[in-house]
Structures are given as structure tokens and as C-alpha cells.
Amino acid sequence: MQRTIRLSLWLAVPLALFIPAISALAQSGGGAAPPAGNPLALNFKTPDPAHGKEISQSCQGCHGVGLASTNTDIPGLAGQHSSYTRLQLAAFRAKLRPGEVMWQQAANLSDQDIADIAAYAGGLQPGPAWKADDEAVRAKGEALFHMGDSKRNIIACAICHGDNGRGDDRLGVASITNLSPKYGEEILHEFKNAPGYGIPHPDAMRIILRPMNDDDLKAVATYISSMQK
Numbered sequence: 001m002q003r004t005i006r007l008s009l010w011l012a013v014p015l016a017l018f019i020p021a022i023s024a025l026a027q028s029g030g031g032a033a034p035p036a037g038n039p040l041a042l043n044f045k046t047p048d049p050a051h052g053k054e055i056s057q058s059c060q061g062c063h064g065v066g067l068a069s070t071n072t073d074i075p076g077l078a079g080q081h082s083s084y085t086r087l088q089l090a091a092f093r094a095k096l097r098p099g100e101v102m103w104q105q106a107a108n109l110s111d112q113d114i115a116d117i118a119a120y121a122g123g124l125q126p127g128p129a130w131k132a133d134d135e136a137v138r139a140k141g142e143a144l145f146h147m148g149d150s151k152r153n154i155i156a157c158a159i160c161h162g163d164n165g166r167g168d169d170r171l172g173v174a175s176i177t178n179l180s181p182k183y184g185e186e187i188l189h190e191f192k193n194a195p196g197y198g199i200p201h202p203d204a205m206r207i208i209l210r211p212m213n214d215d216d217l218k219a220v221a222t223y224i225s226s227m228q229k
Contacts, residue, residue: 039094042086044115052120055113059105067120068127072182079126079177081169085118126166126177130225141223144216153211157220160204165227176224185221192217 056067059077063069069076077085091097093106093114109117132138143149146163148156161167165177176184192209209217 039096040087040090042090042111042114044112047082047112047115047119049116049120049123052113052116052118055109056117056120059117062101064127066127067124069180069183070127072130072180075180075183076127076178077121078124079166080118080121080175081167082115082118082122083169083172084167084174085121086114087172089114089117122169126175126228129178129227129229130181132222132226134222137219138222138226140216141219141221144212144220145223149211154216155208157208157224165224177227179221179224181221181225184225185218188212188217188221189214 059067062071062074063077064071064074067077088097089106089109092099092102093109095103106114144154145157145161145165148154158165160171160173161176165175167173167175188209191205192212194206212220
């Protein structure tokens with residue numbers, strides 16, 4: 001239980017402590033100083049994707065060439081919304097999200113570096129689809145993703161993430177198209193098992209996933225990993 005809580009803290013602690021940062025992270029910077037003591041609010045000028053590409057070369061060792069992951073344990077960053085990537089990198093840099101490797105990688109990034117990397121990643125197309133090992137499982141995941149299951153009070157994932165899984169940058173909804181399957185399944189379990197925080201995004205995921213069993217989560221992860229064949 002302690003391990004579950006520790007791993008899930010990143011889903012809500014940054015939001016609970018620093019709600020004002022979310023709007024700041026969604027902005028393009030503008031040169032305004034971030035609120036004092038807020039490690040998630042970034043101060044940056046217009047992002048430079050070319051610089052982001054240059055400094056993200058080291059990221060490709062784990063996240064794949066062109067930030068399209070080929071490791072099922074690691075998420076691809078290609079095509080992820082800039083505001084979401086900025087938030088995650090800021091959370092890693094502040095050690096609010098668990099992950100010692102990412103703590104080390106993010107430690108020396110400036111606010112501008114974070115914005116530039118996010119802009120570069122956001123301008124890429126999501127990585128290629130992963131091969132689904134079981135088409136019946138994939139078909140089940142597809143049905144749950146697009147239609148849900150009203151008899152079991154399961155809400156369709158597409159309502160927030162869209163039919164194409166690309167999410168909505170304005171609403172802070174992540175792109176999950178072709179997300180690596182093992183990572184996708186793990187993160188779904190993490191959201192489902194997170195304690196209630198009363199914070200919109202993680203709580204929405206927790207509530208939506210509550211009626212789903214392990215087979216459902218595996219099916220959804222299988223589908224989103226292979227959405228765009």
C-alpha cells in the first residue's frame with residue numbers, strides 16, 4: 001500500500017501544491033517571473049524547437065530516435081502536447097515525480113530548455129503503432145475506448161482523449177496515441193490505484209478507471225498502443 005501511494009503521489013501532489021502553475025505552464029512565458037517558491041511555474045521566451053531537438057539528443061537513448069520509443073517500458077515523447085511535457089519535466093526537475101534517472105536528466109535543464117524540448121517533441125508525429133499480440137484483446141480495448149460499457153458504468157476514453165487519442169492541449173489532456181503498451185498498462189493501474197485527492201485530472205482518471213478490471217486495463221493499453229496502424 002505504501003508503495004502504491006508513493007508511486008501515485010506524482011499524479012496529484014504537484015497539482016495539489018501548485019495549482020497556479022498549471023496556467024503558467026500553458027503559457028508561452030512572456031518573460032514574467034514565476035511565483036516565488038513554485039518549482040512548476042516556468043519563465044521562458046518563445047520556444048525554439050531547433051534548440052529543443054539539439055539538446056534532446058541524449059533523451060533518444062531511452063525515448064527512442066525522434067523521441068518515438070521502441071522500448072515497451074518507456075513512453076514516447078513524440079507528438080505529446082507541449083504543456084504536458086513541460087509539466088512533467090518541471091516535476092522531475094523538482095523531484096516531485098518519482099524517477100531517479102529523470103531527476104538526473106532534468107536537473108540541469110533551464111526553464112527555456114524545458115520549453116524548447118517540449119516544443120520540439122510536440123511538433124513531431126506520434127511514433128509508429130505497436131503490434132497487438134492478441135486481436136481479440138485489442139478489439140475489446142477499442143470498444144471500451146470509443147464506446148465504454150454503460151452496463152458497468154465505464155465511460156469511453158475518447159470523451160476526453162478524442163477518437164484519435166490525441167487529447168487536448170488546452171485542457172491538459174495528454175496524447176496517448178501509440179503509447180508503449182507495458183508503460184500504458186502500468187500508468188492505467190497507477191491512476192486507478194491512486195488515492196482520492198479531489199484534484200480534477202488525476203481524480204477523473206481514478207474515477208473513470210474504477211469500474212475496470214485488470215483485463216479491461218490490459219485491453220485498453222493494447223488498443224491505444226496500436227491505435228494508428
